[in-house]
Amino acid sequence: MLEEKNDNLLEADGSAATNLPEIIQAETEVLEKLDVVETSNETIAEQVEEVAATVTDGESSSNNTIIDAIVDTNAEESEDETLKERHDIPMLDYEAMSLESLVDELKKLVTNEKVMSVKDHIEEIKKSFLAKYYHLLEEKKEEFLVENTDTNEEFQYHSPLKTQFDQYYTLYRDNKNTHFKSLQTNLKTNLENRLAIVEELKELINPQENIKDTLKHFNDLRERWKTAGPIPKDKYNHVWNNYHFHVENFYDYLHLDREARDLDFKHNLEQKQKIVARVEELINEADVNKAFRELQDLHKIWKEDIGPVSREHRDEIWNKFSDLTKQMHDKREVLFENMRGTELENLEKKKEIIAKIEVLATEKVNAHSQWLQQIEKVEALRTAFFSAGKVPSEVNEETWAAFKTAVRNFNSFKNSFYKDIKKDQNNNLNRKTALVAKAKELQESTDFAATTPIMKQIQEEWKQIGHVPRKYSDKIWAEFKEACNHYFDKLKEQKNEENSEEIEAFDKKKAYLETLREFQLTGEHKTDLDAIKAHIETWKSFGKVPFPRRHIEGKFNKVLDALFEKLSLSKKDGEMMRFANRIDSLSENNDSRKLENEKIFLMRKIDEIKNEIFQLENNIQFFTNTRNAKKENSIVLEVRKNIEKHREEMEILKDKLKQIRNLGQA
Template identity: 25%
Template sequence: MEKASLLEALKNLVQQEDALSVAREVSELRNQFEDVILEEDRQFQIKQLEAKENGETVEERPFDTVREEFYNLHNEFRDRKKSLQNAKKEAEEANYRRKKVLLERMKDVVEKEENIGAAMTAYKEIHDAWKEVGDIPREKRQDIQSEYSRLLETFFYHIKIYRELREHDLHRNHQLKLDVIQRIQELSKVENLKDVEQAIKSLQNEWDETGPVGNDAWESLKNSYWDAVRAVYTRIQTFYDEKRTELAANLELKKEIAKKAIEIVTDFTSTNTKDWDTATATLLALQEEWKKIGFGPRKENEDVWKEFRAACDEFFAKKKTFFDSIRGKFDEVATKKQQLVDRLDEMKHSTDWKATTDQILSIQKEWKNLGSAGQRFEQKLWKDFRAACDHFFEAKQTHFSSKDKEFEGNLALKMELIERIKTTEIPEDKKEALSLLKTFATEFNEIGHVPMKEKDRVFNAYKEVLDGHYKKLKLEGAEQEKMLFQARLETLKGDPNSDRALAREKHDLNEKINRLKSDILQFENNLGFFAKSKGADLLKKEVESKISAAQRKIEELRAKIKMIQ
């Protein structure tokens, strides 16, 4: 075919709208056209060689317009084809992505959708959309179509299983709802209405969450359910009606208590601490009575509580002011006790043993009669006071150490007695055992002093063996406390400085009593500052418990002081 014919054929093909459909024919025309061109080029080269051999002039080759037009047309066609190919590829990729999305939707339907109606609706939408999607890349068609087919197969398998299970579920749901109705009816046997109220809500939720039943059974089940529910709520309503009556009665009781508290605060005035203690006890008793009364209606309960709390707060504020004023007396006592310490410091180096001893004993009595200087001063003053006394009496003890020979004999006697106490079998009868131990204590005390350097060792050894026997008696409670303290007193009487040791023991007990009294005063002040709340009530109970414990301890300490006297 001539070039011109090939050009005309190309013109006809490139005019086709779908360039991709004629691409192969255009490619074949191009190959034919290039074959013709190659042949023309070969013939022209032969002519050039022959002309050279003959010495002839080689003619210039004329410009080939057909060739130029053919290649221009072909290049335009190639560009248009490439553009169409790119567009087709993009469309196929977009279609591929759409089908991937449809696959994911179908996968969710297969794996997650439990409602058969919703599942079928979703399937139809997905299937219609799938059919509308155009071509996708050839290399991906088989995989994506296989996955879609697999999902459809699984889906229809599930549909088949669902239909088989649905009848079973309807029957099972029927039994579950019957069980809920029975448990609602059994709530009539539960006494605690709070438990009933919680249970009925839970059972109603359980009823709602239980799946459907067959249409033929639904009406009967529903009527039985609501009959049972209404019976429970009627009982609950009756309970709350009675509760409102109770709340109103509680409110009246609380108003009466608040009125009494206000009268105490309004009418009470005194400069006597006992009067304040009595008024405090009365107010605390009202608080205890208040706590025993149940709640009243919320708003009215809050109003009357504010009145009661305001009265208590006002009382304890006045009480605090009063007791703050008497704390000035502690400063006065502290000044006087410091003067006694200064006097002791001046005489603690004296060697006039008899006169100085009498003076110090007199100062000790004066110290006792002054009472407490309060927590801020008492401990330091007592430490300084005792140090001055100890300094004098230890010097006095040293002075009389010339009796060492007699003391050595006493040492041997006491060590022999300690060994005898240690090896003695204590009777099982507590009364006999206590009598024997007291005999040992008396015998030990009747033996005279031992050398100063040995007194602590001997006394500690004696105390250790005696304490060991007392522990074996396994005394309990108040009996144990009393007997162990009595044993301690008997032991202290054996101390070389028994008078001073017993006086110190008594002073320590009085100091403990004073500290406990101060603690009780502080606790009582604190009670007036607690707000009405669950947390505050717990704190108040804790403080009240501490007050009771401190009062019991004071009585125990006073009993011990009587034992010393």
């Protein structure tokens, strides 16, 4: 009963004009049973006229459709007052939202709002979510079929978002059922109370009762009626009509003071004039939807809270109210037309997006990287489609179907490419499987010098091999990684053992360096030179030190440099001894990179000096070939000294280079 549409709502002001004769006849029969209806034709005619006035209140039939729509909404909201709140909750563009956003919005509405106030919102969310989810499901299934063409495995897809959506929607549905059960009970009770009030109204017509007591009882009944609560909407019109009829009947057949009734009519007229004045203000309200919503409330007040006016004002006041209602309706229709214009613009945007996707579904590309770019384009177009806004409702399904078809065609076109490269992925799987086997074979090797380059080469080969089928990717990578890690962990352990020896060498060199600082030359050239050479040999005997602590070699070289400075060695001899010590240190630490860099540096330096000597010799020729040059001047002499200095430096560099080359041959 709660979900049925009410087909018998009043047209306006408590009326049901379309069935007026039948209503009058039925109510007249009720009065006859109470034995209070006068039998004269004139009195019956007056009753017919009075009931007609009560039912129609001067309603004009020209606006029936508009009034019916308003009364229909008011009847529904009278049954469940929480429906009023739905107008205060904005209806968002759910079609433009992502699945994540839709779930978040559903959660917010279900947990924070009354269940019936968000009924329309949640149904729109459900419609948008399921449409997008099932579209996503189709795409995932197509991808699965591409990846699993050779197996009988059934397609399965689990989405946490779908689970969350089902959870919140189930909560909403349970809340709605609970609400309906409670509402059903209340509506039934309220209906019984209102019918009982009507029955008591009938019993008021008793000439034997004191008029003051009767009036007090009458006012009590009106107060009880106001607080009786909502009733089923399919009983709404009949009950309200019945109540109004017997209220009017009470006035008429007890022959109350006409002056009191006229005052009541006057009060009602003033109230209805205030409503008319308010509607005139609403005509100029900027927020048309808000104004129309208030208009609906004013219609309800007009019908439920305000009684009739005198016959002479009924048509005039009602027609004015009805005409203003039509003006508001027309203004709202203009707004809807503007919205429709926007929707048509959105439709054109979506058609353009669909057309672009259709083009992408025909552009053939032959590389995975290019397909990634195509996929990004389609994803961007998908986002633009959902963000484009609403389209006219009559083409919504058609537009959505065209979009799904375009995306599906693109996915099919894309999947055909990946089907073609499935063979390559299987070949890659075979190659990686072979590398896994090789890595497992070598993972226990202790010949680190020979095995380490091979393991590194295996890792490089792995990087060069392309993708394998997705369902094997994680498994084969885990096996390969485990084998490689196993070997290199053993290599690290071995290096850690070697490092203990290097640390011991460092400690010895550090202690020896302190004693060397105290060393003093005797003044005997040969004795002192042999002593320095002995120190160098002792230092070498300690062995390599850990890489992070090689700075100690620099400290040792500085001590040697200071000792060489005190010896009466030639510049060349001192330079060569220092160089030899440094090269020996690099050689012992197997630092081939630094040795190679040193070699390149010496070769470049020798070339630079050769060029400088050549340039200086050209300059001398210029000065000595001039006509007036009887002898070499000071500039020429300075240049010759400079040339000689460069030649000495070049000889030292050549000896250093020869020493490095001899080290490589050894």
